[in-house]
Amino acid sequence: xxxxxxxxxxxxxxxxxxxxxxxxxxxxxxxxxxxxxxxxxxxxxxxxxxxxxxxxxxxxxxxxxxxxxxxxxxxxxxxxxxxxxxxxxxxxxxxxxxxxxxxxxxxxxxxxxxxxxxxxxxxxxxxxxxxxxxxxxxxxxxxxxxxxxxxxxxxxxxxxxxxxxxxxxxxxxxxxxxxxxxxxxxxxxxxxxxxxxxxxxxxxxxxxxxxxxxxxxxxxxxxxxxxxxxxxxxxxxxxxxxxxxxxxxxxxxxxxxxxxxxxxxxxxxxxxxxxxxxxxxxxxxxxxxxxxxxxxxxxxxxxxxxxxxxxxxxxxxxxxxxxxxxxxxxxxxxxxxxxxxxxxxxxxxxxxxxxxxxxxxxxxxxxxxxxxxxxxxxxxxxxxxxxxxxxxxxxxxxxxxxxxxxxxxxxxxxxxxxxxxxxxxxxxxxxxxxxxxxxxxxxxxxxxxxxxxxxxxxx
Numbered sequence: 001x002x003x004x005x006x007x008x009x010x011x012x013x014x015x016x017x018x019x020x021x022x023x024x025x026x027x028x029x030x031x032x033x034x035x036x037x038x039x040x041x042x043x044x045x046x047x048x049x050x051x052x053x054x055x056x057x058x059x060x061x062x063x064x065x066x067x068x069x070x071x072x073x074x075x076x077x078x079x080x081x082x083x084x085x086x087x088x089x090x091x092x093x094x095x096x097x098x099x100x101x102x103x104x105x106x107x108x109x110x111x112x113x114x115x116x117x118x119x120x121x122x123x124x125x126x127x128x129x130x131x132x133x134x135x136x137x138x139x140x141x142x143x144x145x146x147x148x149x150x151x152x153x154x155x156x157x158x159x160x161x162x163x164x165x166x167x168x169x170x171x172x173x174x175x176x177x178x179x180x181x182x183x184x185x186x187x188x189x190x191x192x193x194x195x196x197x198x199x200x201x202x203x204x205x206x207x208x209x210x211x212x213x214x215x216x217x218x219x220x221x222x223x224x225x226x227x228x229x230x231x232x233x234x235x236x237x238x239x240x241x242x243x244x245x246x247x248x249x250x251x252x253x254x255x256x257x258x259x260x261x262x263x264x265x266x267x268x269x270x271x272x273x274x275x276x277x278x279x280x281x282x283x284x285x286x287x288x289x290x291x292x293x294x295x296x297x298x299x300x301x302x303x304x305x306x307x308x309x310x311x312x313x314x315x316x317x318x319x320x321x322x323x324x325x326x327x328x329x330x331x332x333x334x335x336x337x338x339x340x341x342x343x344x345x346x347x348x349x350x351x352x353x354x355x356x357x358x359x360x361x362x363x364x365x366x367x368x369x370x371x372x373x374x375x376x377x378x379x380x381x382x383x384x385x386x387x388x389x390x391x392x393x394x395x396x397x398x399x400x401x402x403x404x405x406x407x408x409x410x411x412x413x414x415x416x417x418x419x420x421x422x423x424x425x426x427x428x429x430x431x432x433x434x435x436x437x438x439x440x441x442x443x444x445x446x447x448x449x450x451x452x453x454x455x456x457x458x459x
Contacts, residue, residue, distance in 0.1 A: 001386075001451040004138040009130070009447065013440055016130050017113075019049065020439065023088070023122050024106040024115040030065060030089035030156045039065045039152050042088045046150050053129055054136035055148065062160035065089065065152030072132070073145045080453045081145040083174040083411070085403055086125030086181065087154035090117035091428045098430035111436050118434035119421035124180035125150060127420060127439065131446035143454030147172050154181075157363075158403060165410050176376045176453070177407045180442065182419030185266060185395055187435070190388045190445075192380055193417035195296065195396035196404060198330035198367035200340045204229070204347055205323040205358040212308075213318040223354025225322035226307045232350050233324055236300055240286040243300045243328075245346045251333040253369070255296050263291045266393060295396035299329045300343075329367075329398060336364025365402045370414045379452035380416045387445035418445070 009016075028042035029035040043059055043066040050057035055070030068088070073081075093103035093116045101107035106115035113123065128148070135142045149172075151161050165172070185191040206225040213222065238244055255263075268291055274282065284293040293299070307322030309315035326343070330336060344359045351357045370377070372394050385391045397417070404415045420442030426432045 001448050002139060005134045005447050006444065008134045008138045009440070009443060012134075016126075016443070017436065017439070019130070020113065020118075020123055020126050021106045021115075023049075023126065024113070024117055025104055027093075027104045028089050028117070028152065029092050030153055031092055039089065043068050043152055046088050049126075049129060050148065053133035055132065055146070060164060062153075062164060064156075064160050067152070067161070067164050068148075068150045070129075070132075070148040070150075071146065072136070072142055075142055075145045075454070079144050080176060080456065081147065081174040082450070082453060083147045083149065083172060083177045083407070083413070084128045085177060085179045085407070086128070086148070086150045087121050087152065088125070088150055089152045089155050090120070090122070091155050093430070095430060100431055103430075103432075108436065112433040113436055113439070114431060114433045116432055118432050119425040120427040120432065121154070121181045123434040123439050124420050124442065127180060127442040128178065128446045130443045131450065134443075134447055135450060142450055144450050146450075147174060154403075161403060162406050162410070165406060169410055172411070174411055174413055177404075177411070177413050177415040178418060178446075178449070179401065179404065179415055180418050180420055180446075181401065182397055182417045183421050183423045183425070184419055184438070185393050187422060187438075188388070188390070189267075190384045190390070190392040190441075191395045191419065192372070192377065192384070192392045193397045193419060194372045194377070194394050195332070195369040196367055196401055196417075197295070197298075197396075197398050198332075198334065198336055198365045198405070199327060199400040200330065200336040200343075200364035201325070201327045201362040202340060202343065203323060203325045203360040203362070204232070205321065205360070206351070206355045207321050207358070208355045209318065209320055212320050215316040215318050218318050222318060223352055224318050225355050226319055228352050228355050229305070229307065229322040229324060231352075232347055233302060233305075235350050236346070241284050242286070243298065245300070245339065245342050247342050248298065248300075248334075248339060251335065252298060253332045255292060259296070260292065262394065263289065263295070266291065266395070294398040296331060298331050298334060301327055301329075303327055329400070330364075332367045332369045334367065336366060340364060365400055365405045367400075368404055368408065369396075374414070375456050376414065376416060376453070379456055380418060380449060383448035383452045384418070384445050386448045387441050416449075418442075418449075420445070 026042045027038045046068045047057045050070030057070040060067045103116040182193045208225040303325040305324045308319035420438045
């Protein structure tokens with residue numbers, strides 16, 4: 001990377017900070033229909049910022065909120081083509097009374113930018129656009145071809161993204177994808193996330209008698225849906241924390257000894273983990289550490305249970321209905337459709353007489369693991385080391401980012417998950433924030449990444 005690019009970033013860092021603050025002032029809450037105009041305003045803002053940076057920018061209408069793209073394709077056929085993904089929508093800010101400063105009035109305190117969307121994902125997304133601007137304004141070109149895709153429905157399921165990407169399968173053909181919507185391992189410890197867990201989500205509903213019944217008159221004579229449900233749910237794990245659904249572990253790719261060693265070498269404190277969560281002791285699958293359970297082992301969790309009387313004081317009934325929401329986090333090679341069917345069959349097998357079971361299948365995606373020894377990961381490692389002053393660690397992420405699987409399926413590319421935020425930045429919570437220093441270092445790392453990727457063709 002030329003010195004002029006870095007100089008440009010230093011000279012214009014106040015303007016770039018103000019660009020982020022202006023975007024953060026737009027309450028682009030995709031889940032709330034009252035913010036439809038704000039969503040449009042945010043999309044227009046991103047399109048305008050792309051144009052000012054030097055990209056050919058377009059706003060694409062969808063059945064939901066617009067998708068904004070920006071392209072620069074003049075590096076030549078021999079240069080890599082990089083697809084950069086981000087999103088301009090944000091989570092609802094509730095509960096508002098827990099914010100120290102208003103969620104859409106960005107405030108800088110102790111070197112941190114406080115606002116909804118600061119880390120997830122407006123700040124992280126803009127690091128790449130600012131890096132592109134720095135290259136184009138100083139050298140007149142980029143060393144790679146770039147396609148930016150910024151959507152407005154990530155926080156509500158990305159319902160229209162796959163349709164859009166499928167329609168651009170040939171036009172947006174690329175060599176590598178880049179997403180900054182994950183986290184570093186710790187402050188001053190940058191990371192590349194090389195693995196994601198997949199997910200399946202479902203709900204089981206039980207109906208017993210046709211109405212709530214007096215528990216004194218009918219109790220013990222009919223099947224209580226709540227009693228039945230909790231017994232069925234209790235059968236989903238054994239005493240060692242393993243999921244009992246038949247076939248659940250058959251396709252699981254085990255951690256290698258090298259990976260377990262890498263995880264163990266990270267500065268993780270079980271005591272600090274428990275203290276932060278205010279719990280005494282943890283449970284999980286026997287034989288695995290907390291980082292291994294969070295990042296690389298499959299799970300089954302109950303997300304909510306509903307049934308019977310929930311008001312103040314007692315109400316002596318046998319309820320008519322009960323339900324539970326369930327998600328499983330999946331690791332590579334586990335098939336979400338097959339395991340959803342297996343989970344349903346298991347619950348049907350243990351469902352007692354006297355209740356009717358309904359099963360709702362919501363959604364699912366597969367887990368992914370990328371090869372960290374490949375040239376793209378080495379280029380990212382070098383770029384991050386130059387910007388942060390130390391090489392990144394390689395980690396997995398316990399959550400799911402469905403667009404990564406979509407990019408793999410549609411374009412057959414791997415994704416560099418380069419997070420500049422921190423897990424402690426209160427993503428989805430009150431007082432979300434982004435360290436200003438990480439915003440600047442992430443931008444510098446992105447600028448270096450373009451030259452490191454271009455250098456691959458001559459290495």
